[in-house]
Amino acid sequence: MYDAVVFDNDGVLTERTDRDVLRRAVRATFESFDVAPAEDLLDDFVAGVSPSRVEETCARLGLDADAFWRERDAQFAEHQCRATDRGQKPAYDDVAALDELDVPLGVVSNNQNATIDHVFEVHDLHRHFGTWYGREPTMESVRRKKPEPYYLERALADLDAETALYVGDKATDVQAAHAAGVDSMLVRREHNRTVAPEQMPTFDVDSLHAIPPLLEK
Ligand SMILES: [Mg+2]
Structure with a gap:
């Protein structure tokens, strides 16, 4: 939990x-x-x-x-x-799993705030999240991007969370979670089948549908 x-x-x-x-x-x-x-x-x-x-x-x-x-x-x-x-950045089908999660949810992305905001508008994703961070368009934000835990720590504070799961697709996501002191989940998609993070993720899965059962424990 x-x-x-x-x-x-x-x-x-x-x-x-x-x-x-x-x-x-x-x-x-x-x-x-x-x-x-x-x-x-x-x-x-x-x-x-x-x-x-x-x-x-x-x-x-x-x-x-x-x-x-x-x-x-x-x-x-x-x-x-x-x-x-143009439809070139679709949401994955398994984002449907977000509807089954009844703990506070957040987003931490290295992409720009403006991009994340627009992508969430188009795919009706804002409604799921209590907090979300992209980057501001500054060099300072580049120094703070993942694997740095800066934005993840801010999101956890916003959500008042002491325990959390950070779900990503890269080794730097696992590193950021580790640095923030929370569990990590690596989601395998076509593009990252063979990624082998140096730090092992807490969970290594191939669908967001793996998350709801974890919260029931
Ligand atoms: Mg990613």
């Missing part, structure tokens, strides 16, 4: 955004600073980019890192919201 269940979004509640959409968002970001980015630079900034990588790249190109990142997140939100509107 847990006081709360907190979810990652991408790859857990809704499908991940197409890599091509994210690459277009990175390209648009560089182009708005009059930089024609090399292909490998596009890949570097698609996801999982570290704050030091952003700072290094901006220093090399003579760009202000804060302004660059604000534009990067704005482009990401715009491109992902449009992809969602």
